Amino acid sequence: xxNTIFVLEEGSPKYQQIYEKFKxxxxxxxxxxxxxxxxxxxLADSLHVSRNTTLTAYEQLVxxxxxxxxxxxxxxxxxxxxxxxxxNENPHRKxxxxxxKMPVINFRGDAVDQAHFPLKIWRRMAxxxxxxxDSFRYGEPFGEEVLREQIAKYLFxxxxxxxxxxxxxxxxxxxxxxxxxxxxxxxxxxxxxxxDPGYDGAREAFQFHRFEFETLPVHETxxxxxxxKQMNSRLLYVTPSHQSPIxxxxxxxxxxxxxQWVNERCGYIIEDDYDSEFRYTQKPxxxxxxxxxxxxxxxxNFSKSFLPGLRLAYMVLxxxxxxxxxxxxxxxxxxxxxxxxxxxAKFMESGEWNRHIKRMRLVYKRKVSHLxxxxxxxxxxxxxxxxEQSGLYLLIKLHLNHSEEWLIQRASSCGVKVYPxxxxxxxxxTDRPIIxxxxxxxxxxxxxxxxxxxxxxxxxxxDIETPTAKGGGLSRSENL
Numbered sequence: 001x002x003n004t005i006f007v008l009e010e011g012s013p014k015y016q017q018i019y020e021k022f023k024x025x026x027x028x029x030x031x032x033x034x035x036x037x038x039x040x041x042x043l044a045d046s047l048h049v050s051r052n053t054t055l056t057a058y059e060q061l062v063x064x065x066x067x068x069x070x071x072x073x074x075x076x077x078x079x080x081x082x083x084x085x086x087x088n089e090n091p092h093r094k095x096x097x098x099x100x101k102m103p104v105i106n107f108r109g110d111a112v113d114q115a116h117f118p119l120k121i122w123r124r125m126a127x128x129x130x131x132x133x134d135s136f137r138y139g140e141p142f143g144e145e146v147l148r149e150q151i152a153k154y155l156f157x158x159x160x161x162x163x164x165x166x167x168x169x170x171x172x173x174x175x176x177x178x179x180x181x182x183x184x185x186x187x188x189x190x191x192x193x194x195x196d197p198g199y200d201g202a203r204e205a206f207q208f209h210r211f212e213f214e215t216l217p218v219h220e221t222x223x224x225x226x227x228x229k230q231m232n233s234r235l236l237y238v239t240p241s242h243q244s245p246i247x248x249x250x251x252x253x254x255x256x257x258x259x260q261w262v263n264e265r266c267g268y269i270i271e272d273d274y275d276s277e278f279r280y281t282q283k284p285x286x287x288x289x290x291x292x293x294x295x296x297x298x299x300x301n302f303s304k305s306f307l308p309g310l311r312l313a314y315m316v317l318x319x320x321x322x323x324x325x326x327x328x329x330x331x332x333x334x335x336x337x338x339x340x341x342x343x344x345a346k347f348m349e350s351g352e353w354n355r356h357i358k359r360m361r362l363v364y365k366r367k368v369s370h371l372x373x374x375x376x377x378x379x380x381x382x383x384x385x386x387x388e389q390s391g392l393y394l395l396i397k398l399h400l401n402h403s404e405e406w407l408i409q410r411a412s413s414c415g416v417k418v419y420p421x422x423x424x425x426x427x428x429x430t431d432r433p434i435i436x437x438x439x440x441x442x443x444x445x446x447x448x449x450x451x452x453x454x455x456x457x458x459x460x461x462x463d464i465e466t467p468t469a470k471g472g473g474l475s476r477s478e479n480l
């Protein structure tokens with residue numbers, strides 16, 4: 001099929017009509033398997049729509065298996081089963097189901113940029129590691145020494161943390177390490193202070209060991225550390241470099257206040273430094289563990305900064321917790337891949353790790369800047385943007401008379417997946433819905449399309465006045 005033309009009606013999205021029309025052509029046999037479809041440009045010109053509209057329709061057909069893309073050759077029809085009883089199905093339900101199965105744009109926050117991943121370098125090093133005799137054995141229970149040594153060097157250079165390889169424990173994820181750590185801490189501590197809102201995965205790990213919770217309120221302006229004096233717990237879990245999910249950072253004065261507090265209580269701070277590498281407005285503050293390593297348990301991982309599927313995390317333990325941990329888990333097998341550890345050690349030793357971080361910091365800074373600009377352009381003062389200074393996601397507070405559930409469902413109906421934040425809150429609830437949107441894995445074109453679809457979902461086609469003042473609509477003093 002070189003080209004086609006048909007009438008597009010008002011009242012429903014044009015990309016959805018194009019998707020339905022080609023789906024019908026394929027199911028009826030009007031277009032045969034392996035036939036080439038019109039190019040995105042040809043079809044857009046023929047139907048008098050934008051290229052984004054035709055691209056969105058084609059991507060939906062690809063997602064459902066009706067067609068396939070073959071690079072520069074174009075899009076081709078796949079072989080599908082004959083259409084049975086199609087006429088009896090509710091077309092409205094079919095459309096909703098299709099979008100629910102596979103969103104056009106997924107603003108997920110748990111993925112990284114694939115286009116800039118150093119695949120060739122990583123593959124070459126992984127292949128080299130497989131030639132080592134050391135690769136054909138079980139791993140050390142607390143992680144491979146070569147990787148622990150590289151992590152110790154990296155922490156000193158990037159976070160100011162002075163430690164040695166023996167104090168570092170390697171695991172598969174932050175949550176898994178918190179579960180193991182909780183087994184040691186519960187012998188002395190019965191309760192813990194957690195951020196509100198805060199990382200729900202950490203709460204689940206502590207709940208597994210039946211810790212009682214006290215909550216530290218966190219607002220857009222930061223954590224309310226004055227509340228600590230009124231609390232009884234001697235354990236505190238915090239994300240000081242990029243608070244999860246609000247995105248604020250603790251100032252150096254606040255960090256010193258925490259160190260003073262923990263020393264007065266003779267307790268411990270669990271510092272989750274999960275994506276401190278990606279700060280876009282200024283250099284990161286030194287880690288809490290760099291100020292007082294004796295009272296801070298430091299946690300880090302490679303998921304956000306490199307590859308989630310690698311399943312590599314680590315923690316730095318002070319004495320006497322380190323000795324207790326080593327004694328308790330001496331006969332437990334390592335929970336992460338030996339090959340991944342050896343490859344990462346080689347990757348760091350060669351200098352590729354530092355080059356990757358510098359490169360990705362620039363990539364993500366461009367993406368978040370573009371996303372913020374698009375959101376301000378399309379939504380203006382109807383939203384407040386939170387946490388754009390660092391990390392791989394940001395939050396948008398919507399000043400509309402709609403619930404979080406409505407906003408997510410409306411976005412889904414337009415082919416966009418966004419994420420709730422209500423699961424992070426315990427007591428410090430917000431008066432306005434806040435939506436989480438990630439950007440790290442999306443291209444600039446995908447960000448543009450996603451924001452346009454969100455505007456269509458949440459405010460319709462009416463124009464929104466863009467604030468003239470720089471940063472308009474962002475109330476940095478407004479509490480959640």
